[in-house]
Each structure stands twice: as structure tokens, then as C-alpha cells.
Amino acid sequence: MEREDLKKVLGKRCTDRQFASILANPFMNNIEEYSFDEWKKSFAGAFLLKNTQRPQIIRMMGEALQKDLITWEDLSKINLVRIASYIKDKVSPNSACTYLNIIKAFLNEYSEENVIPCKNIMGVLSGKKVPSQHIALTENELEKLNDYLPKTETEKDVKNLFMKCVLTGCRSSDAKRMTLDNITNGFLSYVSQKTKTEVTLPVHKWLHKYINERCKTHTTAVANRTIQRICRNIGINEDCQLYVKGRLQKGEKWEFVTLHTARRTFCTILAGKDVPVEIIKTLAGHSTTNMTDRYICLDGKRPGSNAMTFFNN
Secondary structure (H helix, E strand, C coil), X not given: CCHHHHHHHHCCCCXXXXXXXXXXXXXHCCHHHCCHHHHHHCHHHHHHHHCCCCHHHHHHHHHHHCCCCCCHHHCCHHHHHHHHHHXXXXXXXXXXXXXXXXXXXXXXXXXXXXXXXXXXXXXXXCCCCCCCCCCCCCHHHHHHHHHCCCCCHHHHHHHHHHHHHHHHCCCHHHHCCCCHHHEECCEEEEECCCCCCEEEEECCCCHHXXXXXXXXXXXXXXXXXXXXXXXXXXXXXXXXXXXXXCEEEEEEHHHHCCCCHHHHHHHHHHHXXXXXXXHHHHHHCCCCHHHHHHHCCCCCCCCCCCCHHHHHC
């Protein structure tokens, strides 16, 4: 299999830099020896086609077993225990839970194919989440961000994406697809790529400024560093103390901002205006109110009627 053939498939789901990073992993060594059909049926191939954005999981599985390439035959109970233990040791508890759940969900799809030696993966691939606090921007901070003039193309891309997400509550994957065609009679409608549900909400007064602006794809690390730099430049420097990744961390507010802060900000501002959680859940495209609760950063305040002030004021 030529790397160009692989890029035709994976390249649609990741940037050139991400594709190069995938190729640099040990499990991608000697892929030229396999046909594409052979590769996509292998564990690494099947997993990567399903979870293109998570090559680090395959790499860590290999590191746990001291192997470059993991095969289906390697997925015995004892090896999965080693993999789970290794991942828990290498990343934060919540990240470990995420990684193990991704592995578990993937292996469940193949549970009836007789390719996995371990017959009971549920009890093996388990982790324990720990409480984790997050921050949200205030409306005054959003005004500063809206007024900020990007200094580089990367800053422009990331600011555009962040503002689309914060003004609509959508995921970044949906924000990248939005255009003026999604707006009708003062309302924005789109179908979430993740949940396949339709979301309709009022158009924020600033959204027209960003709706047709490009959102070039950058890695999560680059996007997070960029939005942090922007927030530092506009003075979002309030002292914060948060319980993150299983431990107490102190720093200035900009240090805790990520691309995901946009959706948390959308939910938090609406909650602060007494909008019911059930309504916020619908506007944010969440499947449950429990999920929405985790996006609201209000120190115990409960949401409940002046939502339009966010969109119009």
C-alpha cells in the first residue's frame, strides 16, 4: 500500500500535519508491505479508520506490550489489563477513562467476529473519573475577544472558530461547516455531525461577522495554545484555582482556556440568565441535561427567562 493511497482515505479526516504525525508512529512502519484491504482488516488499520484523531491510543497500547504493532491476537485479558494499567499511569484519570472507553467501544463492535481472545472486556477496560473544574468567559471578556484584531493567520482561524462556537454553542466540527445558508429569518439551523440531530436557535448579533469566515483546521494543541495567547493578550488574567486532572492547579484565567471553553461559555452565560437547563441542552445539542450541567460553570447557581438578552444586547 502506497502512502498516497492511505492519505486519500485518512487525509479527509485530518490535516497534513496530523497525517504526517500518524505516519511517524511505530505501528505505521512497513505499511508498504500490505495491501489496503489487508491493512484495514488489521487491528491498527481498523482502529485508525474508526478513530483517526486518536493514533496515540494505538501507540500507547504498543508501548504497554513493548510491541510496535498490536494485532488482534494480542488482545488477551492479561494484555488488556497491562494496557489499561499503562494508560492509567501515563495520562490523567479522566483522559484514561476516555481512552479506555474508546478502546472498549471499538472492541465491542468486533465482539462477535471471533478475533479478540478476551471475551469479557467490560471489566478489564475500566477507569475512574475524578472531579474536574472548568472556566467560562464572561460577556465582558467576549466583547474584548470580539474586538481583538488577530496578528497572524492562525490567530484569525482560531478566533473565527472559537467565536462561531461561543455564539452558537455548537461543536467545532459543526462550526467549520456553517455558512449564511444556515440562517433563515433570524434563526440559525444546522444538523449536528456527531448526534445527527437538528438544532435551531436565534442568531447572535455578532455571528454575521464570522459565519462565512474560514476556519482552517489546526491541531487541538495549536488551537488551544493560540486561543490562550489571544486571551492573555486581551487581559483575561484573573487569578484562578481549579481542580484539574486530579490535582489542584493555580494560574491566570487564560491558562485554563481551551477551544472547548467556547461551548462552556455559551451554556454558562445562558444559565446565568436563568435559562432552563432543558432549553440549554437543546440549544447546545446535548443528549442529556446531565451533560449540560457539566458545561455550566456557575458555582452552584441554577438556570431558569431572559435568554434573548444574550443574543440581542
